[in-house]
Amino acid sequence: MAHQQHMKSDISYREVNEDVVRTMTKSGVGYYIALFLSIAGVVFLWWLPWAYQIYTGQGVTGLQTPVFWGIYLTNFIFWIGISHSGTLLSAILFITQTPWRRSIYRSAEAMTFFSVLTAAVFVFVHMGRPWNFYWTMPYPNQRQIWLNFQSPLMFDVFAISTYMTASMIFLYFGSIPDLAAVRDRVTGWRKELYGALSLGWRGTDAEWHWLNKAYTFFAVLIIPLAVSVHSIVSWDFALSKVPGLNKTIFAPYFVVGAIYSGSAGIVTLMVILRKTLRIEKYITTNHFDKLGMLLLVMSLLWSYINVLEVFTGWYADTSFENEALKYRMFTPPYSYMFWLMIFTNTLMPLLLIFRKLRASILISLIVSLGINVGMWIERYLIITTSLPRKFLPYMWHDYSPSLTEISMTIGSFSFFVMLFLLFIKLWPSVSIYEVKEDIGIPMKKEGH
Amino acid sequence: MGKFLDKILERFKIYRIPGYYEKYDHKWTMVIDLDRCNGCEACVVACNAENNVPVVGKEECGNKRTLNWIRIERYVEGEYPNVKVKFIPIMCQHCGKAPCETACPVYATYHNQDGLNVQVYNRCVGTFTCATYCPYDVRRFNWFTYKRDEPLNQQLNPDVTVREMGVMEKCTFCIQRIRAAKDRAKDENRSIRDGEVQPACVQSCPTGAMTFGDMNDPDSKVFKLAKSQRKYKLLEELNADPSVIYLKRVMKDGSSATHEE
Amino acid sequence: MLNRRDFLKLVGVGGAGAAAGFALGEKSKNPSAELIPYLVPPEDIIPGVANWYTSVCAQCSAGCGIIVRVMEGRAKKIEGNPLHPINKGKLCARGQASLQALYNPDRIKNPLKRKGERGKGEFQEITWEQGIAMLSENLSSLRNNKRETEKLYLLTSSIRGHLNSFLENFIKAYGSSNYLQYELFQHENLLLANNIAFGQDTLPYYDIENTKFLLSLGADFLNTWVSPVNYSQGYGHMRQGRPGIRGKVVQIEPRLSLTGANADEWVPIKPGTEGLLALGMAYAILEQGYYKGRDAQEWKNILNKYHPKDVAVLTEVDERRIRALAKEFAVNKPSLAIGGENVASYENGASQLIAVNILNHLAGNIGKNGGVISNPKGASLSNRRGAIKKITAFAKDASNGKIKTLILYNANPVFTTPKTMKIEDAINNIPFIVSLSGSMDESTAMADLILPTHTPLEDWGDDFAEPSVGYSIATVMQPAVSPVFNTRNAGDIFIDVAEKIGGAIKKEVPWNSFDAFLKDSWKKIYDKNKGIVIQETTFDEFWDNLLAKGWWRLPDISSLKPGHISTKGINVYLQKEPSKFDGDDKNYPFYLCLYPHSGYLDGRGANLPWLQEMPDPMTSVVWGVWVEMNPKTAQGMGIKNGDMVSVESPYGNINIPAYLYPGIRPDTVSIPIGQGHRLYGRYAADRGVNPIEILPFKVDPRSGAIPLNSTRVKITARRDAPGNMVKMEGSTREFGRKIVETVTPDEFSKMGMEG
Numbered sequence A: 001m002a003h004q005q006h007m008k009s010d011i012s013y014r015e016v017n018e019d020v021v022r023t024m025t026k027s028g029v030g031y032y033i034a035l036f037l038s039i040a041g042v043v044f045l046w047w048l049p050w051a052y053q054i055y056t057g058q059g060v061t062g063l064q065t066p067v068f069w070g071i072y073l074t075n076f077i078f079w080i081g082i083s084h085s086g087t088l089l090s091a092i093l094f095i096t097q098t099p100w101r102r103s104i105y106r107s108a109e110a111m112t113f114f115s116v117l118t119a120a121v122f123v124f125v126h127m128g129r130p131w132n133f134y135w136t137m138p139y140p141n142q143r144q145i146w147l148n149f150q151s152p153l154m155f156d157v158f159a160i161s162t163y164m165t166a167s168m169i170f171l172y173f174g175s176i177p178d179l180a181a182v183r184d185r186v187t188g189w190r191k192e193l194y195g196a197l198s199l200g201w202r203g204t205d206a207e208w209h210w211l212n213k214a215y216t217f218f219a220v221l222i223i224p225l226a227v228s229v230h231s232i233v234s235w236d237f238a239l240s241k242v243p244g245l246n247k248t249i250f251a252p253y254f255v256v257g258a259i260y261s262g263s264a265g266i267v268t269l270m271v272i273l274r275k276t277l278r279i280e281k282y283i284t285t286n287h288f289d290k291l292g293m294l295l296l297v298m299s300l301l302w303s304y305i306n307v308l309e310v311f312t313g314w315y316a317d318t319s320f321e322n323e324a325l326k327y328r329m330f331t332p333p334y335s336y337m338f339w340l341m342i343f344t345n346t347l348m349p350l351l352l353i354f355r356k357l358r359a360s361i362l363i364s365l366i367v368s369l370g371i372n373v374g375m376w377i378e379r380y381l382i383i384t385t386s387l388p389r390k391f392l393p394y395m396w397h398d399y400s401p402s403l404t405e406i407s408m409t410i411g412s413f414s415f416f417v418m419l420f421l422l423f424i425k426l427w428p429s430v431s432i433y434e435v436k437e438d439i440g441i442p443m444k445k446e447g448h
Numbered sequence B: 001m002g003k004f005l006d007k008i009l010e011r012f013k014i015y016r017i018p019g020y021y022e023k024y025d026h027k028w029t030m031v032i033d034l035d036r037c038n039g040c041e042a043c044v045v046a047c048n049a050e051n052n053v054p055v056v057g058k059e060e061c062g063n064k065r066t067l068n069w070i071r072i073e074r075y076v077e078g079e080y081p082n083v084k085v086k087f088i089p090i091m092c093q094h095c096g097k098a099p100c101e102t103a104c105p106v107y108a109t110y111h112n113q114d115g116l117n118v119q120v121y122n123r124c125v126g127t128f129t130c131a132t133y134c135p136y137d138v139r140r141f142n143w144f145t146y147k148r149d150e151p152l153n154q155q156l157n158p159d160v161t162v163r164e165m166g167v168m169e170k171c172t173f174c175i176q177r178i179r180a181a182k183d184r185a186k187d188e189n190r191s192i193r194d195g196e197v198q199p200a201c202v203q204s205c206p207t208g209a210m211t212f213g214d215m216n217d218p219d220s221k222v223f224k225l226a227k228s229q230r231k232y233k234l235l236e237e238l239n240a241d242p243s244v245i246y247l248k249r250v251m252k253d254g255s256s257a258t259h260e261e
Numbered sequence C: 001m002l003n004r005r006d007f008l009k010l011v012g013v014g015g016a017g018a019a020a021g022f023a024l025g026e027k028s029k030n031p032s033a034e035l036i037p038y039l040v041p042p043e044d045i046i047p048g049v050a051n052w053y054t055s056v057c058a059q060c061s062a063g064c065g066i067i068v069r070v071m072e073g074r075a076k077k078i079e080g081n082p083l084h085p086i087n088k089g090k091l092c093a094r095g096q097a098s099l100q101a102l103y104n105p106d107r108i109k110n111p112l113k114r115k116g117e118r119g120k121g122e123f124q125e126i127t128w129e130q131g132i133a134m135l136s137e138n139l140s141s142l143r144n145n146k147r148e149t150e151k152l153y154l155l156t157s158s159i160r161g162h163l164n165s166f167l168e169n170f171i172k173a174y175g176s177s178n179y180l181q182y183e184l185f186q187h188e189n190l191l192l193a194n195n196i197a198f199g200q201d202t203l204p205y206y207d208i209e210n211t212k213f214l215l216s217l218g219a220d221f222l223n224t225w226v227s228p229v230n231y232s233q234g235y236g237h238m239r240q241g242r243p244g245i246r247g248k249v250v251q252i253e254p255r256l257s258l259t260g261a262n263a264d265e266w267v268p269i270k271p272g273t274e275g276l277l278a279l280g281m282a283y284a285i286l287e288q289g290y291y292k293g294r295d296a297q298e299w300k301n302i303l304n305k306y307h308p309k310d311v312a313v314l315t316e317v318d319e320r321r322i323r324a325l326a327k328e329f330a331v332n333k334p335s336l337a338i339g340g341e342n343v344a345s346y347e348n349g350a351s352q353l354i355a356v357n358i359l360n361h362l363a364g365n366i367g368k369n370g371g372v373i374s375n376p377k378g379a380s381l382s383n384r385r386g387a388i389k390k391i392t393a394f395a396k397d398a399s400n401g402k403i404k405t406l407i408l409y410n411a412n413p414v415f416t417t418p419k420t421m422k423i424e425d426a427i428n429n430i431p432f433i434v435s436l437s438g439s440m441d442e443s444t445a446m447a448d449l450i451l452p453t454h455t456p457l458e459d460w461g462d463d464f465a466e467p468s469v470g471y472s473i474a475t476v477m478q479p480a481v482s483p484v485f486n487t488r489n490a491g492d493i494f495i496d497v498a499e500k501i502g503g504a505i506k507k508e509v510p511w512n513s514f515d516a517f518l519k520d521s522w523k524k525i526y527d528k529n530k531g532i533v534i535q536e537t538t539f540d541e542f543w544d545n546l547l548a549k550g551w552w553r554l555p556d557i558s559s560l561k562p563g564h565i566s567t568k569g570i571n572v573y574l575q576k577e578p579s580k581f582d583g584d585d586k587n588y589p590f591y592l593c594l595y596p597h598s599g600y601l602d603g604r605g606a607n608l609p610w611l612q613e614m615p616d617p618m619t620s621v622v623w624g625v626w627v628e629m630n631p632k633t634a635q636g637m638g639i640k641n642g643d644m645v646s647v648e649s650p651y652g653n654i655n656i657p658a659y660l661y662p663g664i665r666p667d668t669v670s671i672p673i674g675q676g677h678r679l680y681g682r683y684a685a686d687r688g689v690n691p692i693e694i695l696p697f698k699v700d701p702r703s704g705a706i707p708l709n710s711t712r713v714k715i716t717a718r719r720d721a722p723g724n725m726v727k728m729e730g731s732t733r734e735f736g737r738k739i740v741e742t743v744t745p746d747e748f749s750k751m752g753m754e755g
């Protein structure tokens, strides 16, 4: 294997160990402030408004007839989208033995898990009677309720729960050697915790062998799973007859969009982690260069599909398609959002054509943040500009989110941040053993 | 095992064949003659009274959250003085291939043997999917728990469930009246007579625009009306196979422009 | 539809059941508060099984027969009585909603005595004994001390049944002649026009069902005019009930009504010239020789001033169109012309309606199936004639202190008269006001004593519908449920008062209860007609059958008249020029056209939440009021849909949101009547404005009608006030989506019988 190094080569194995453990044990005031704020955000912006919504009814939202779907489902798709790339990217890069994967994949996988979790909660937020959520699970019961396997929502339940489980296991398996390494370097309750989590890992050849096998297996499994998850999410929409939603292109469109937004999410995350955890030596401009290329490719694909969507609508030239397109592209305030999205998702990423700009961390951050905003808008537009322009014009009514909905949306970002803040303290967020692989054998031998 | 599979496949196939309900006793159908309907909305209030449809108040009306199961859509074409106004009552079309039914993960809405699209309030978890899938926008959601000022609640029809917060609802073709007629017929050891079932809207309609009956009965009024050359189904191109048949309005130049001027 | 025998079986229990329910209600006045409503259940009440009681709808003056579905003592649903000849089982939205009048939370639940200042709305609950005592003492003192019996006035809504004769009796026995009835829509001009033209003081039956060509001049007969359910049924049949024949409808009115929306042609005529158009058409009919009567030449002489060319200028309807309409009207037999509220509501409304009658006469539609059929007089007990003339006299009397005591029964003149009439101030001069009313409306709030009455679903009574269907009919009203609140029958109140006053009055009102009087009156009818048109051998049998069936055909007491309009003297009644309007066209550039709202009618339906939430058929507006403006006009003034505007007449102004409506002339604006209650319960109060307020105090001297449409207004945008109009429609355009598919009349006629 051509061995290309992606980090500063003078890092020692000890340094790796200590850097990673440091990120977990030493926390500044800034961390605690951030953690406190994020928890406060979750409680006050999400859980309390949600409790209010459950108590009062879905009427506290801005939803109405016929726009029964709004910002909650936007967030659902958005977070599912973010979840792509994390695990998916990690798995693809693992199978293709791409070396620059190593220092970023752990946080990327965590990102996947947390965003699927956030997405899953939105399913319940969106429900009229969330207390009956378990009725969507197939289990023997006496209420004569069984599942409708024709329903794309049912596919969702299976796809998302499988994806969540799989990505969780993937994350966990890959972490076992590191958990053991941490175990060996900490004291007190941490020792107990990581002792249990590392499942008695000793680092024997047999253990490495089996870990590798299992890891490869999951890597292979997770790729079709990830593709299917967002295809299925797209079917929630595409299986309806609604103009603007009923599109055969939706499955690839959603998968591309997901990987696109997911990769952008990774870039944003990398920039933040790199700075806050002071691990610049593990995440280098080289990483941003590579991810930049990925973003560029996804951007072109995504733009192509968008053009296609408008083209098919225009070509079909039915009143249904025309009105939906007109509404999305030329009716304020949606038109502003639409053209902003085109700017952030199609035009701005063109900067990444230039290697210099790709390597610029600032540019990467700006572009990736732009893409994240753009992709959120994309999901929002898909829903809120299609449903208000269904088949019967007498029922054309516009939607705008209520304060409760906006609050819960912000709360969900807090939730994600909170999980991540907890994660970096509780989990080795950079893969110790694989980074070491990347460093190669240093001059001075030291135990790992 | 093979036999078992065949059995399942057979049932599946039956369910998938459009018009499978022809094998059953009834296929309830509504014929609405748009040349009679004058848009008076008597049917709307009749349905509210029969089916315990809550009143939501001005603010919620502004939020477009009325619960009425049937509405009169009005379309206006042309400019003064050549104004054409057209009315059409729209309730659940009880689609033979109902888009809403595929949507529901918990079978809270499904097709029964009589060709009705039924809604089981108890089962519904409120995902809204059926309502977004419904091309006719007839599904209504209980956004809140709706209270009726005492003693208006004394009017509630005991034959119809009062729906709770968080569930979807819609026109049932007045299934309670169908049930009552079926029971009566069974007690008297006969089959249901044509015209015996009259949903509240049909019953009230002053112009006689609406006719309800069993399409499986070749002597029924609906069967005869459905042969009219004026018949059409709403948004037929969507292939949802509605059980509501409209008869075209007779008017000079009733067409509309595809694009707004 | 139910077959007749089934139906009779269903309501057969009605008579006995109603009586049982009623007796029970008397015993336990407030059953809703008890966990078990029936300690000793009446035998015929089976839990879970509905009883049906026949009665009559009181939401408008059409007098449709209803059946009420009652389960365990609670009314659940109202439907049309399938056996009733007026509505044949059908009901309009108002009829459907009247259940909510029964269970309205804002009904007056107990007798009330004024506490604070008059009109401040402060009342204190009293017992019925106290209430009756107060009224009796007042009436006694008026009678005994100063002999001022003529200073007692009784003002009621329009009552047509035996309650009317009962009240007449009482008032006469008391020594007053001041019993009057007032309602906003009483068709006074129509009655006057028919009286002048045919010499018949009744409303005829318009046989819409069988006509081929219907020319409607401002009659919203599918919605609110005279007998909407009956006419709607006729309309349905006329359109699609006769294989191979489809009647044509032409609507002539400045503002497209619901009926206009269903017509084949709309003629947006200049307001106030409708009668001229009719006469112009009559001219054309005579000219073409379609009228074959011997007096053709006389008619020609009379009508020679109405050459279509001149009429075209005044009406702004093309001459060719007038002639074409005239031809269609004369050739397509049977044809029918009707003149509606919109036309009747000009200051020369009666003349315009006479023109419509002439048109019918010249086309040979009088007395023909599919034309105008006169209703013979049955045992009509109505006292309504000229009632409105009296309301002006009443207002004068009140302000001059001629009234000492006023008893109001279900009448709300404060709401339904123009502000300029100052009826509120006038009433305020009356020392003692008693209101017999179920709800706290604007007039009842002025009362010193309020004695709450039953709603029709709790009450005994009867009704003699006008117009009928070519013969006279009586519809009985029986209690479907026991009283929800501590209310009483109006007649019973007078019986109790008579008891207290005693003497001659008691002798004139010898019954124990109003229902005893009612039964007694029907016994008289029974005795008179037994063996002639009544087959039943006993009165009880007759009575039970009557209650089960719900109505009875009265033997005619006048014969059918041929209905020939004589040319003699008709000239003075002819419309000579367009109607006059208050307000000059410089300062007040718009004609104001008021019409009854399809749900609230004259305002009485505004307290029913179902009707408030029923989208208006033409605008889809709910819970409010609006002014309709032509979009072009509005755009020119910078007014957008929903913007607040001020509508100002020479007599006042109101602020109201604008609804841009392409179905209205650019020089006309239109407002529905019915909203704008200050009181009248939580659903009605403070919802928009009452347009009657800005009308002049003007009464047609001949008929007594208040001309609702003879005012001009000016419109100014009110940018300072936010619009508060809620409409349910999204877009009103169809975008070629073929939602309401159509076929042209030609295509339809090619379909033949199969169509």
Ligand SMILES: Nc1nc2c(c(=O)[nH]1)N[C@H]1C(S)=C(S)[C@@H](COP(=O)(O)OP(=O)(O)OC[C@H]3O[C@@H](n4cnc5c(=O)[nH]c(N)nc54)[C@H](O)[C@@H]3O)O[C@H]1N2
Residues within 6 Å of the ligand: A142, A143, A144, B122
């Ligand atoms: N202390 C005490 N105990 C008693 C009695 C007593 O008087 N006092 N009475 C006894 C008698 S007689 C009886 S019958 C039993 C009754 O006892 P249970 O059979 O337990 O009856 P409930 O508790 O009324 O209702 C059972 C559940 O059914 C749910 N449910 C309601 N509608 C539906 C539906 O459509 N589908 C489904 N699947 N579930 C639904 C309700 O939410 C509730 O949770 O109790 C017995 N126990």
Ligand code: SF4
Residues within 6 Å of the ligand: B036, B037, B038, B039, B040, B041, B042, B043, B044, B072, B089, B204, B205, B206, B207, B208, B209, B210
């Ligand atoms: S009641 Fe009949 S005529 Fe009136 S709107 Fe409904 S369907 Fe049309």
Ligand code: SF4
Residues within 6 Å of the ligand: B091, B092, B093, B094, B095, B098, B099, B100, B101, B117, B133, B134, B135, B136, B137, B138, B139, B170, B240
């Ligand atoms: S009309 Fe809508 S709700 Fe009714 S069956 Fe069809 S899809 Fe379902």
Ligand code: SF4
Residues within 6 Å of the ligand: B103, B104, B105, B106, B107, B108, B109, B123, B124, B125, B126, B127, B128, B129, B130, B131, B167, B168
């Ligand atoms: S809202 Fe209720 S009925 Fe509709 S799809 Fe969801 S669970 Fe099924």
Ligand code: SF4
Residues within 6 Å of the ligand: B046, B047, B048, B050, B051, B069, B070, B091, B092, B170, B171, B172, B173, B174, B175, B199, B200, B201, B202
């Ligand atoms: S059929 Fe029954 S439920 Fe459906 S709209 Fe008519 S009255 Fe309402």
Ligand code: SF4
Residues within 6 Å of the ligand: C057, C058, C059, C060, C061, C062, C063, C064, C087, C090, C091, C092, C093, C094, C095, C096, C227, C228, C229
């Ligand atoms: S027309 Fe309507 S409101 Fe009037 S009596 Fe008949 S049902 Fe009642």
